[in-house]
């Protein structure tokens with residue numbers, strides 16, 4: 001009888017910092033694309049808590065948000081049976097490989113990182129070493145699991161490219177230790193902009209322009225009704241990111257939550273002004289977030305379930321992470337314990 005061999009699934013990995021409440025940018029740029037991949041890929045998703053302390057955090061808030069984030073991952077459709085969900089600090093190999101990769105990441109490379117430049121401008125009182133070497137830890141997060149793809153929003157592309165450079169540099173010295181992963185960036189939703197300022201990305205540091213996953217619907221509708229649209233005289237829904245960044249951002253959000261193309265959206269709102277379009281986008285977002293909010297609050301109430309999920313996740317993650325770290329330690333010349 002002929003033996004059938006199931007081909008090994010490709011691996012996907014990504015993480016989000018629990019440094020603030022999850023928002024629409026995190027959802028459309030990242031999580032939404034993760035949930036659909038569980039059958040096709042072997043998937044690892046984590047709460048990047050080690051990264052958050054590069055900026056000062058309130059400890060109680062950090063703990064609460066980490067668990068809320070896990071509940072929201074599950075509510076967004078990440079089934080813990082099919083995806084390995086874990087908390088970064090529960091797998092010490094991240095910090096261990098992070099140190100090693102610090103020694104293979106160049107000062108000049110780290111100095112060029114946009115996120116470092118932005119964050120050090122915002123937190124001038126606390127430009128610490130961790131903020132600077134953050135991308136080496138991120139490279140460790142990724143390379144430990146030998147993933148094929150890293151699904152992220154556009155803003156993380158530069159860090160993913162640095163990860164590839166570090167992996168290639170290490171492999172050139174020691175042989176094929178790391179798989180060199182590809183960033184996996186969707187066309188629609190990869191860069192959601194602030195509703196208050198469509199030329200800067202949606203981020204928790206600008207709450208007026210940011211829609212949070214667990215936000216109350218009245219507040220979401222207010223933010224969409226107040227969204228900055230363009231000061232052209234045209235008052236028509238047309239996709240033109242350079243000319244009409246405000247309307248194009250709203251079209252991007254509408255396309256991402258409804259699955260409609262820009263052509264379909266232009267036809268749907270032909271002859272309607274921004275006054276009709278803006279609340280329609282708000283309604284569509286509310287409908288998409290409603291089941292997530294309801295499900296997340298149910299999951300969050302069951303602390304035992306959440307604990308089982310992250311304990312089991314850490315165990316599964318550590319198994320793979322440990323294998324890679326052992327190989328790295330051996331290659332660089334550390335004596336085995």
Ligand code: TYM
Pocket residue numbers: 013014015016017018025026027028029030048051137138141142150151152153154155156159189190191192193201202203
């Ligand atoms: P973070 O926590 O800032 O963001 C998490 C994810 O959300 C995406 N994102 C957006 N996408 C579209 N539009 C936006 N306005 C928007 N804002 C955020 C981000 O691109 C990201 O995918 N360094 C990472 C966390 C991290 C990580 C990793 C990611 C740590 N280790 C390993 C992947 C693999 C970060 O700060 O993302």
